[in-house]
Every structure is written in structure tokens, then in C-alpha cells.
Amino acid sequence: MTNEITPEYKKAVLTVLYQLADDDYLFSYRGSEWLGLAPHIEEDVAFSSITQDTMGHAKLYYTLLEELGEGSADSLAQLRPKEERCNSLLVERPNGEGYYKEAPNYDWGYAVARNYIYTTAKKAKIDALKASSYAPIREVAVKISTELYYHQMHWTTWFTQLCTATEESRSRMMKALQEVIKDAGDLLSFGKSVKHITACELIESEVAIKERWLAIVTPTFEAVEIAIPVLPDPIINGRDGQHTDDLTSAIETMSEVYRSDLAASW
Amino acid sequence: MSVVTQLSEQELQEQFEARIAAGEKIEVDDWMPEEYRLALIKLISMHGISEIMGALPEKEWVPKAPTLYRKLGIMAKVQDEMGHGQLLLRVAEDLLKPYGKNRGDLMIDLFEGRLKFHNVFHMETKSWGDAGLIGWLVDGSAIISQTNMLGSSYGPYARALQRICAEEVFHAQHGEAIIMALVEGTPEQRALVQDALNRWWESLLFFFGPASKDTTGTSKQDITIKYKIRVQTNEELRQSFLSKYIPRIQSIGLTVPDPTLHFDEAQNKWIYQEPNWEIFKKIQRNEGPCSQERLALRRSSYENNAWVREALTALVN
Numbered sequence: 016m017t018n019e020i021t022p023e024y025k026k027a028v029l030t031v032l033y034q035l036a037d038d039d040y041l042f043s044y045r046g047s048e049w050l051g052l053a054p055h056i057e058e059d060v061a062f063s064s065i066t067q068d069t070m071g072h073a074k075l076y077y078t079l080l081e082e083l084g085e086g087s088a089d090s091l092a093q094l095r096p097k098e099e100r101c102n103s104l105l106v107e108r109p110n111g112e113g114y115y116k117e118a119p120n121y122d123w124g125y126a127v128a129r130n131y132i133y134t135t136a137k138k139a140k141i142d143a144l145k146a147s148s149y150a151p152i153r154e155v156a157v158k159i160s161t162e163l164y165y166h167q168m169h170w171t172t173w174f175t176q177l178c179t180a181t182e183e184s185r186s187r188m189m190k191a192l193q194e195v196i197k198d199a200g201d202l203l204s205f206g207k208s209v210k211h212i213t214a215c216e217l218i219e220s221e222v223a224i225k226e227r228w229l230a231i232v233t234p235t236f237e238a239v240e241i242a243i244p245v246l247p248d249p250i251i252n253g254r255d256g257q258h259t260d261d262l263t264s265a266i267e268t269m270s271e272v273y274r275s276d277l278a279a280s281w
Numbered sequence: 282m283s284v285v286t287q288l289s290e291q292e293l294q295e296q297f298e299a300r301i302a303a304g305e306k307i308e309v310d311d312w313m314p315e316e317y318r319l320a321l322i323k324l325i326s327m328h329g330i331s332e333i334m335g336a337l338p339e340k341e342w343v344p345k346a347p348t349l350y351r352k353l354g355i356m357a358k359v360q361d362e363m364g365h366g367q368l369l370l371r372v373a374e375d376l377l378k379p380y381g382k383n384r385g386d387l388m389i390d391l392f393e394g395r396l397k398f399h400n401v402f403h404m405e406t407k408s409w410g411d412a413g414l415i416g417w418l419v420d421g422s423a424i425i426s427q428t429n430m431l432g433s434s435y436g437p438y439a440r441a442l443q444r445i446c447a448e449e450v451f452h453a454q455h456g457e458a459i460i461m462a463l464v465e466g467t468p469e470q471r472a473l474v475q476d477a478l479n480r481w482w483e484s485l486l487f488f489f490g491p492a493s494k495d496t497t498g499t500s501k502q503d504i505t506i507k508y509k510i511r512v513q514t515n516e517e518l519r520q521s522f523l524s525k526y527i528p529r530i531q532s533i534g535l536t537v538p539d540p541t542l543h544f545d546e547a548q549n550k551w552i553y554q555e556p557n558w559e560i561f562k563k564i565q566r567n568e569g570p571c572s573q574e575r576l577a578l579r580r581s582s583y584e585n586n587a588w589v590r591e592a593l594t595a596l597v598n
Contacts, residue, residue: 050340050359051578054586054593056333056367056384063360070356074349089348116341117574118581123589180592187588272347272409279467281347281409 027215028149029083030101030208034254035140036076037102040092041262042133043069044269045106048115054123061169065130068162075155082151093270094277097263098256101206105133105198107253107262124177124184128191131174134166136202139227140218148216171235178239189241196244203228203246206254301509306436309375320504321435322376326387329369331399334391336362337575338402342412354455358416361448368444372437392580394567400487403569407480410473413463414481416456418526422488424449425521434509464533471534478530479538485522486556487564492516496558523551 020028046066053059077088085091108129111121141163144156177184203224205212213220219227229243236243251257273281293312300307307313336359343359346352370384377383390396401419406412427446433439463470490502492515505511513521527544530537539554563569567576 044344047340047343047356050343051333051336051363052582052585054582054589056363056370059333059336059363060360060367063356063363067353067356067360070349070352074353077349092349115344118577120581121585123586176596177589177592179596181588181595183588184592184595268344271345272342276467276469279470281351281462281466 023211024215025083027208027212027217028152029080029085030205031152031212031217032076032080032083033101034205036073036080036091037100037253038106038133038137039069039076040073041102041106041265043067043073044265045108045110045129048110048119049121049126052119052121065166065169068166072155072159072162075158079151079155089273090277093266093273095266097258097266100256100258100262100266101254102258102262103198103202103204103253104200104249104251104259105129105195105202107259107265108198109261122187122191124187124191125194127170127173127177128188128195131170132192132195132199133202134163134170135231136199136228138163138167138231139203139224142227143219143224144217147218152217167231175235175239178241192241192244197247198250199244200247200249201252201254204249204252204254206252208254301434304509305434306439307434308436316504317508318376318379320501320508320510321438322373323501324505324510325369325376325438326373326390327397327399329366329373330387330391330396331402332362332366332369334398334575334579335402336366337578338404338406338571339412339415341406342409345409346412347409351459354458355412355416358452358455361452365441365445365448368441369438372441375437388579388583392576392583397565397567398575400561400564400569401484402575403564403567403572404481404484405570408473408477409459410463410470410477411481413456413459413474414477416452417460418456418481418485419488420449420452420456421526422485422522424453425518425525426489429513429518430511432509432512438510461533464535475535478535482538483556483560486519486553487561489519489522490515491558491561492519520550523553527551 043066046062046069050063050066051059053062073092074088077091080086080091081088110126111119113119113121141156141159144152145160147153147156174188178188179185203221205218205221209221212218218224225246233243251259294314297307297311297313297317307317339355339359339362343352343355346355370387373387374384377386387396391398401422406415424446427442427449431439431442431446433442460474463474494503502511502515506514527537527542541552541554543552544550545552560569564572567573
């Protein structure tokens with residue numbers, strides 16, 4: 016199948032890869048801002064390990080894009096303007112008030128809720144990608160699965176514990192979950208190219224993936240006795256290049272050194 | 282206290298000293314003189330908390346690392362440092378048990394200035410060149426000072442250091458790779474490294490501490506050498522650093538910002554311009570360029586996460 020791909024098929028592959036790459040890239044960036052600020056040292060080690068894995072996943076996707084002639088993986092990660100990015104709204108939201116270097120006022124409840132929802136959604140997608148018609152995506156999905164297993168376990172543990180520990184922690188988690196779900200409308204969306212992507216059998220339909228996601232989260236929500244959230248319609252759809260200014264400032268920070276000399280080798 | 286107990290106490294002390302002299306390892310549940318325990322607590326808790334505070338200056342460059350490859354490298358490195366902190370604080374916690382203190386108390390000690398973090402982590406970082414230089418020369422210095430304690434008489438510390446040193450070697454290589462890419466790059470990239478070296482030179486001399494307590498009024502090196510927790514003096518370590526790194530710094534075309542620096546064959550040692558030890562003393566009082574800022578970062582995360590600690594405690598109880 017991959018030996019001779021039609022331009023139409025290739026277009027669908029690129030769309031899927033950009034969404035996956037940009038999601039993990041931004042998610043990892045938000046994680047790296049937390050470095051050194053987690054509730055305890057063991058968590059700092061675990062969280063930064065997950066963040067590092069996730070950057071590795073983004074690199075896998077950007078490398079596939081590079082191999083398809085889209086430009087270097089680094090320039091794809093660092094230089095594309097906001098309008099060309101395909102990440103979901105959820106990952107571009109800041110961790111909280113304040114810049115990561117000066118007086119960051121980050122909420123661990125929001126971090127846990129976001130990481131839990133993002134990771135379970137990622138799990139649903141990765142499982143759905145294992146049957147992709149495009150072999151390189153299938154291979155990457157299998158590779159990522161082994162690490163994702165631990166990420167999911169980690170965030171499910173935190174989510175469950177904080178939802179059930181104390182009255183305060185439960186109420187904080189309910190509030191955080193609300194914030195997260197409000198932004199999660201485009202998380203399992205493929206944007207306007209959805210029909211084409213599905214027709215090319217690159218991934219299952221949005222409906223099928225949503226069902227996978229529900230099957231993953233249902234036991235957890237039942238265990239903590241919280242109603243399973245309904246993913247809303249997207250406020251804006253990141254898959255179609257609709258983004259907030261938070262993404263612009265994130266890209267500026269991430270690419271500051273790289274942009275200082277594009278011809279240089281770093 | 283009865284005579285019998287007094288005698289046995291003395292016997293214990295003699296036995297302990299004999300074990301140290303014979304090169305035996307002391308373990309956490311073994312009897313040890315309080316002076317030894319306190320020296321270990323001070324050393325290891327400071328070492329552990331320094332690993333954690335040391336993540337903060339480098340963390341500034343994690344999101345900004347220029348390429349995907351460098352992003353992965355520096356993430357792995359800083360994660361290791363946090364891991365070292367965790368390992369060391371566990372060792373310190375075991376020693377603290379008889380005093381009924383734990384890691385939480387160490388954090389409070391840090392915030393209230395009773396527990397210091399290493400002088401090198403009070404400094405400002407200004408460029409990606411600094412991120413490379415920290416990995417190359419600060420971690421290079423750490424390898425020298427930690428290798429000095431690899432044979433420590435305290436078993437748990439010696440074992441932790443073995444693992445830490447193995448990872449630090451990787452860190453120094455990571456830093457060296459960043460530096461090599463920069464010095465072989467454009468004139469501007471090269472200038473980044475020279476500028477970083479100029480700004481960090483004094484800190485690198487401070488790194489190993491004063492030569493003796495005459496310089497700054499206090500030094501715990503005598504007691505740690507007496508109990509075979511470490512082998513070499515601060516100045517011997519600094520000389521090792523200079524011997525190892527001056528040729529490397531010069532071979533890549535960088536200039537050490539000290540015109541007086543030279544190796545004196547007759548004395549068989551490096552002669553260098555003494556750094557301003559008054560600045561060192563200020564850093565020790567948490568009055569360095571970024572002391573308060575980094576403490577504030579750590580403190581605010583501790584306060585912001587108070588509800589999480591309460592929740593976790595409730596789950597255990």
C-alpha cells in the first residue's frame with residue numbers, strides 16, 4: 016500500500032500526522048513547564064519522564080512527516096505559524112497564571128484532569144491507529160502503546176485518588192474537570208477533512224473512537240462516582256487551524272533559540 | 282548514667298573508629314557517633330536538595346532547547362537530577378529518623394534558610410550557551426566532587442553516589458555535545474559559549490568551596506575527611522578540575538577569563554586569581570543573584586500543592 020500512494024491519500028496521511036504530532040508536541044511543552052513544581056519529588060521524576068516520552072512521540076510523527084517531504088522535523092515543530100497548527104485547544108491552554116520562569120501559579124488539579132482526559136483520548140486514538148491502512152502509522156502506534164500504558168495508569172491513579180481523597184480535593188477536581196471538558200470539543204475531532212481521512216481508512220471514525228474513549232473512562236468515572244462527561248461541540252476547532260493566542264506565545268518560547276539562527280546547526 | 286554504660290559507649294566509639302580505619306562501610310542501623318550522623322545529615326541533605334534546586338536553572342532552558350533532539354536530551358538530564366535528589370533525600374531521611382524529622386522538615390529548613398543549596402545554583406542563566414556550559418563544566422565539577430566520596434565510609438551514600446556518578450558522566454557528555462555544536466558553529470554561537478564561560482568562571486572556582494575555613498570562617502571538610510566520608514580537600518578537587526578542564530577549554534579555542542592563570546611546575550599546581558569570597562559568603566546567606574527567586578519558585582509550588590499533600594495523607598490514613 017505504501018509503495019505507491021496517490022496525492023489524495025498522501026494528503027489524508029499528512030493531515031492525520033500533523034494532528035498527532037502537534038498534539039503531543041504541545042502537551043509535552045505544557046508538561047515541561049511543570050518541571051520542578053510538582054507536588055512531590057517522586058512525581059516530578061514520573062511527570063518529567065512522561066513529558067519526555069511524549070516529546071519522543073511528537074518526534075516520531077514529525078520524522079514521518081519529514082520522510083514524506085514536508086521539511087525537516089525541527090522546522091515543522093518549531094516554525095509553523097499558529098494557523099498551520101493542528102493541535103487541539105486543550106493542549107494549548109496554559110497551566111495556569113504566570114510564566115513558567117516567574118511566579119507560575121499552576122493548579123495540580125487542572126494538570127491531573129487535563130492529563131487524564133488527554134491521555135485517555137490519546138489511548139483511544141492509538142488503539143484505533145493500530146489498524147491504519149498506512150503501515151508507518153501502524154508501527155508508530157505500536158511503539159507508543161507500550162509507553163502510553165504507563166502514562167494512562169499514572170494519570171488514572173492520580174485522577175482517582177484526588178477525586179476521592181478529601182472533600183476539598185474532590186471539589187477541586189470537579190471544577191478542574193469542568194474546565195478541561197469545556198475545551199475538549201476538538202480533542203477527538205479530525206476537523207473538516209474527517210470524511211477523507213476515514214475513507215482512506217487511516218483511522219476509525221470519530222464515532223468509533225469516541226466509543227473507545229468512553230469504554231476506557233467509564234470504569235474510572237463509575238469508581239469515583241462522577242457522571243461521565245459529555246464532550247461538547249468544539250468552541251473552535253484546532254484541527255482546522257483555529258487557535259488562541261496562548262498557542263502563539265507557546266510557539267515563541269519553544270522556538271526562541273532555534274529561530275535565533277535558522278541556518279545554524281544546534 | 283552508670284559506669285557500665287559509659288564504658289560501653291566508649292567501646293562503641295572505639296569500635297566505630299576501628300571500622301572506619303579498616304575501610305568498613307557503616308550502615309543506617311549501625312551505631313554511630315552523633316558527630317558523624319550530623320555531618321552526614323548536613324552533607325547529604327544539602328546534596329539532595331541541591332539536586333532539586335539545581336533542576337531550576339536548567340529547567341529555564343528545557344522548553345527552549347533548540348531542536349527535538351536537544352529537547353529530549355535536556356529533559357532526560359533534568360529528570361535524572363530530580364531522581365538524584367529523590368535518592369539522596371531518602372538516604373538523608375533514614376539518618377534523620379532518630380530526630381523525628383522527615384523530608385517535609387527539610388523543605389521547611391530550606392525555605393527558612395537553615396538548609397543551604399549549592400552555591401552554583403544561585404546563579405542566573407542567560408542563554409542556551411549557559412545550558413551547555415552547566416552540563417559540561419558544572420556537571421564535570423560535580424563528577425569530580427562526587428567521585429571524591431564514592432568510597433565514603435557511609436554505605437548508603439556511597440551506593441547512591443555510584444549510580445549518580447554513572448548518570449553524571451552522561452550529563453557531562455550531553456553538555457559537551459551542546460558546547461561542541463556551538464563552538465563549531467557560527468561566530469555568534471561561539472560567542473555565546475565564551476560569554477557563558479566568562480560569566481560562570483567565578484562560580485566554577487566557588488564550586489569546590491574555600492580552601493580552608495580561614496577563607497570564609499567555616500568549612501566542614503576537616504570532619505568529613507576525618508571520618509573518611511571524603512578523601513581530598515576542596516583545593517585538591519579544584520586543582521583536579523583545572524587539570525582536567527583547562528586543556529579542554531583551551532583546545533576548543535575558548536579563553537579562560539583570568540590572565541594570571543598558569544600551571545606552576547615548581548609548586549606542581551595551578552595558580553589562579555582568587556574569586557571574590559565575599560560574594561561566595563553572600564550566596565551562602567541566600568543573597569546570590571537568583572537565590573530568592575529560586576527559593577520563591579520552590580516555596581510557591583510547596584504552598585500551591587498543600588491541598589494535594591493533605592489529600593494524599595488522607596488516603597494513607
